[in-house]
Amino acid sequence: MQRLSRSARVIAAALLAVLVLAGCDPFELSTRAQEQAESVLREEGLDVTSVSFSTFGQDTGPEVSVWYESTAPVDAGLDADGFEDKVAEALWTKSITEIGEITLAESGTTAAGSTLTSAELTERFGSRPQGLVTITGQQLADEEQKLIGGLLGVGLLTGVVLPLLFLLGFAVVLVLVIVVIVKASNKPRPPVYPTYQGYQGYPPQQPPPPPGNWGPPPPGTYR
Numbered sequence: 001m002q003r004l005s006r007s008a009r010v011i012a013a014a015l016l017a018v019l020v021l022a023g024c025d026p027f028e029l030s031t032r033a034q035e036q037a038e039s040v041l042r043e044e045g046l047d048v049t050s051v052s053f054s055t056f057g058q059d060t061g062p063e064v065s066v067w068y069e070s071t072a073p074v075d076a077g078l079d080a081d082g083f084e085d086k087v088a089e090a091l092w093t094k095s096i097t098e099i100g101e102i103t104l105a106e107s108g109t110t111a112a113g114s115t116l117t118s119a120e121l122t123e124r125f126g127s128r129p130q131g132l133v134t135i136t137g138q139q140l141a142d143e144e145q146k147l148i149g150g151l152l153g154v155g156l157l158t159g160v161v162l163p164l165l166f167l168l169g170f171a172v173v174l175v176l177v178i179v180v181i182v183k184a185s186n187k188p189r190p191p192v193y194p195t196y197q198g199y200q201g202y203p204p205q206q207p208p209p210p211p212g213n214w215g216p217p218p219p220g221t222y223r
Contacts, residue, residue, distance in 0.1 A: 029143050033097040033135050037064070040094045046087050047072045049107045053097055055141040060118055061100025062137045064091060067107045080106075084114060085124075092121045092128060097135040099128075 030053055037051045049067040066087055073083035084104045091102060102121065105113025116124070 029135055029139055033095070033140070037091055037095045037097065040090050041087060044086065044090045045076055046083070046090060047075060048087065051091075053140055055137050055144060059100075061098045062140055064095075064097075064099055064102045066091075066102065066104045068104070070106055070108075088116050088121060089125050092125050094132070096132060097140075098133050098137045100137065 033053050034051050037053075038048070041048055041051070047068070049069060052065045053062045054065065055062050068083070068087070073080050076083055076086070078086065087104060088102050092099060099118060099121070101115055101117045103113050103115045105111060122128075
């Protein structure tokens with residue numbers, strides 16, 4: 001899957017934050033599954049770092065990933081194998097979420113951890129109690145797909161739609177500028193009149209007669 005751009009990730013994060021603040025948790029089922037599983041382990045005295053459910057690449061049901069600190073088995077009075085067995089049994093018999101497999105690993109290590117499939121869990125702890133499961137793998141998968149679709153929509157918006165809108169706006173502004181320039185160039189210019197005695201731009205007037213040619217004033221000028 002193509003990585004989202006930085007702007008897309010920012011918008012997606014902002015969108016998720018708005019949804020959470022508005023009381024619309026996009027991970028409602030996943031959050032409920034995680035919180036209930038952690039609550040079960042706390043009630044059993046099993047201290048773990050985190051529990052998560054994922055359906056990516058899973059055909060037999062959600063994968064439950066459990067991380068715990070290296071001191072957790074000792075605090076529970078168990079060795080590592082006994083601690084993991086207790087965690088797996090508690091989740092298998094009390095978690096309200098469908099389980100395809102459980103992976104347990106110590107936090108801060110690069111080891112892959114141990115994995116128990118649903119068949120192995122059934123063989124070791126028996127079938128899950130009737131009516132226990134209220135959150136199915138299909139429901140979690142649908143929730144994850146909706147989130148992915150939303151992120152892809154944001155990526156399409158920021159990667160395609162917004163650049164096209166920007167180019168369209170730029171083209172509109174360019175056309176307006178060209179129209180203004182053309183109108184200005186076609187505007188009629190004011191007439192330029194001949195120059196008389198150093199003055200330009202006034203309507204032509206009869207220049208005064210040269211000195212020495214003054215005639216007598218018209219009759220009746222002086223009384």
